[in-house]
Amino acid sequence: MSPSLHQTLLMVSDLEASVAFYRDLVGVAPAERNDGNAEFDTGECTLVLEADFDREVLDAFGLDEPGDERGRGVIVAIGVDEPDTVDAICERAAEAAETVRMEPTDVEWGRRMALLSDPDDYTVEISAPQ
Numbered sequence: 001m002s003p004s005l006h007q008t009l010l011m012v013s014d015l016e017a018s019v020a021f022y023r024d025l026v027g028v029a030p031a032e033r034n035d036g037n038a039e040f041d042t043g044e045c046t047l048v049l050e051a052d053f054d055r056e057v058l059d060a061f062g063l064d065e066p067g068d069e070r071g072r073g074v075i076v077a078i079g080v081d082e083p084d085t086v087d088a089i090c091e092r093a094a095e096a097a098e099t100v101r102m103e104p105t106d107v108e109w110g111r112r113m114a115l116l117s118d119p120d121d122y123t124v125e126i127s128a129p130q
Contacts, residue, residue, distance in 0.1 A: 008076065009048040010122055011066045017119040018049045025092045025116070026078060026126065027085075042078065071121035080128045083112035089126050090114045106130060 012018040019038045022028050031041040040047040058065060080086060086104045093100050099117035107113050113127035
């Protein structure tokens with residue numbers, strides 16, 4: 001078996017706000033939910049929003065605290081079926097006063113794409129084939 005991406009985990013500062021962003025704006029429903037995290041089945045891999053680990057857990061795994069710039073350099077790419085869905089998600093984001101980093105745009109590699117910021121400033125790409 002070839003290696004495959006199993007899970008993407010984002011440490012978030014406010015789990016409820018992040019769940020609302022991905023559920024209500026992006027349109028991905030949590031498949032699993034508990035006190036410390038929410039898992040979204042995206043078809044290919046699971047997106048996990050994890051409340052910040054406490055110091056003991058960070059130390060046990062040799063991890064640093066995410067800090068104030070946790071979203072820097074991270075892009076979560078979410079594919080949707082239709083270009084109109086990209087536009088609709090951006091409209092919902094704008095209505096909810098969320099940051100739209102790049103308005104829906106037809107890019108040269110054959111997709112309609114937009115970039116949003118989630119509550120922790122992770123970049124979220126929403127795209128569909130044209």
